[in-house]
Amino acid sequence: MANEKKMNFVILGLLSHESLTGYEIKKRMDTTFKFFWSASYGSIYPTLNSLVQDGLVTKLDITENGRDKMLYTITAAGKELLKQWLVLPVTKDELRYETLMKVFFGGKIGPSLTLEHIHNFESKIKNDLPSLEGAVQKLTEIQDEEDDHKYFLLTATFGKQIYEAYLEWCEYAKKILGGTSSNQ
Amino acid sequence: MANEKKMNFVILGLLSHESLTGYEIKKRMDTTFKFFWSASYGSIYPTLNSLVQDGLVTKLDITENGRDKMLYTITAAGKELLKQWLVLPVTKDELRYETLMKVFFGGKIGPSLTLEHIHNFESKIKNDLPSLEGAVQKLTEIQDEEDDHKYFLLTATFGKQIYEAYLEWCEYAKKILGGTSSNQ
DNA sequence: TACAATATATATCAATCTGATATATCTGTC
């Protein structure tokens, strides 16, 4: 249990909220989870198959609008295993920023080319920030005390706050690197 | 070139500053790079061998204190390839926080158990913050305009600022989750 | 109406990386 792969639990978690297809699971990752987790189809589909094999999820072949889909639903055993995993201590929190790596070695290419990486980073953050702000706004308005919304609000707020910190750092970086006229 | 693995360039970058053993490379990752990049021995040693094969790095078998070491040194070709990679646009910046995942699904286990994850997260951040603050302090005092220190300062400052943002979020999370008396 | 572009949907695989494990020597200390 302790060393089972995490993708199992990420998918069980999503399915604990509602039944989904593999494609929909990928979409959730690319939107809701975007800033703290990601996964590729190459891990989602094989994981779903193994979860079915282990009786943690059931697979239903449905046809919608003349299109074939596999709808996955979590079982009681799946819910139980998810809970067991959720209480285990976190094993890894990882930040892997290629931008920071290129900034670290920026002395090899000079301030002007390094600033390009920082501008690209800033653009991506500015592009993603509004959806996080919207999520925080929407979740703040909900008053329901019983629901999961508190937890969703916490993750969205995390994203909003660190993205704002990123933008502050970008301003600082531009000040530090932009003051020089040399390009190499 | 565009799709060569990143570990090549991380190692070339470190070796562009000074010659190192595989063990020392790992140590740099675990200290200096800790908060924005990591690597295991299982990728470092094989990568070093392939870099030697490609003529980007030379390997020197030395004996120090009666102990055998392999010292790796970057070649001119290696320096050139590193520069070419550094100017390429960043392909991926990734945050993968298991803590956030467990907070997101916190409704399944309740506020009390979710708070434990947040406390653990907070402890780790508080433990790592002083070394980042020390690095920022030290690098700020350096006045040398020609050196790489500006770039090191930028990465250290990034770490300091986001770690501070994390701690602010922890306070907020404790307020949101701590106010309830229910434990499930 | 025809066409292109995009979204929906699943599947597979080589290349890569992690985490664990193994082995061996050196250093400090009790």
Next chain:
DNA sequence: GACAGATATATCAGATTGATATATATTGTA
């Protein structure tokens, strides 16, 4: 002299990515 901890290298099963392939439905537009 026994033990823990640091130094040093190596390998491998299992997990994951990024690319690629295939096929149908929907939407916009000319």
